[in-house]
Amino acid sequence: MDHTARTIETYDRIAAAYHLIATPEHRTWLENSMRDFFQRLPGPAVLVAGCGEGRDSRYLSGLGARVTSFDLSAAMLALARAADPRGVYWQADLRDLSPIRGTFDGVWACACLYHLTKLEFHSCLAALRARLNPRGVLFLNLKLGTGEHVIDIPRAGYPGGDAVRENLTGSRFYAFYRREELTAYFRGYVVEKEQRDLLAEGDGAMEFVLRRDDSAYPAIPSAL
Template identity: 50%
Template sequence: MDSNEDAPDHIAQNVATYDSIAEHYKVTATPELRAWKEASIRRFADFLPGQRVLVPGCGDGRDSRFLSSIGLRVTSFDLSEGMLRQAKAQDPDGTYLRLDFRDIRLLEGSFDGIWASGCLYHLTKPEFAVCVKCCWEKLAAKGVFYLSMKEGKGERYEETPGPRYPGGAQAKALLRGRRFYAYYERQELMRMLTGFALLHEQRVLPAEGGFELWLRKESPR
């Protein structure tokens, strides 16, 4: 992270950036990335013990729409009003809430799966640890937790998309803005996922790389 004085505002900074780029975020939905993501969603669906799914950090709703299209009951949320407008415009019958990752426990009921794709790395590492615990609590027995995380070390703000960011030059031109990211080494990440059994793991090949994990809720934390 840049400095401790930045820490309290990292979520607000991310929200401001996503609000500003929401209209153009669709450029990241490249055919390669969508094919990869939809295969990952189908694997997630195959593991589920039921049909109720939560999508935190839903962005423009592209994953939520696909999850719904394969017969799942989807509740989605984001903190960016701009992203939520995009999601609701494309899916007016969907359930889209405005909520902070750190407030997941406020949601009513339990879920058979939580699909957290490309979002939880916007939390600080202590916040992420708390969020994982909340996700465990919100999952039904044998519920499935999917997450994709960035590989590396430390926490920092970044201003522009990297060289392998989906959407290439167009994304680099249109999606500028200060965003906070936390990076993890595999052992560090796995230590934070107690209470879950690993069902499947793979490296993210499209985009900028990282980890994809499919986890089953097991013993009490």
């Protein structure tokens, strides 16, 4: 079983309890980030990558975004579709965006890109850039540290008490980054904003708002 299959197996198993992971403080942090992201967009079309149970998709839709969402976890998508029957939810892999059609003014990629290997992450950033309209915006967050590992998430890593933690364990793949190594990955984008996620665990995490930049990068044909 490869690293992605192991990760998705875990997400399928914990899908029903996953919404309990976020404390109210962290949810407020994310909603502030989503409002900032939406205000930067050149238009309303948003792609939510790794949408999970669809909570961010629904929030962005409430802000006025025209949202298309995708995830690889069938269990997560079932929850998202049940909560948002009119929403557009696709099953797709971050490593292969071919099922997703069209281009977007923004891509919201929260809590998903760090499940790719660093080589896959580099390819995914280029693929997401190809789906952005001119001056389109990409939000992503990454975990700080070094290396790439499959980790058995400890129960102590989650809020909500022992009853919640018991339902959120499992093996997942993570890549960790040093800030200085990211410049090479961000080629073709301008970093408009970066901030440390002070509520993240371990060595922490960074959030980035990137804007598609064609000035120093060859034009990529728009996806059909």
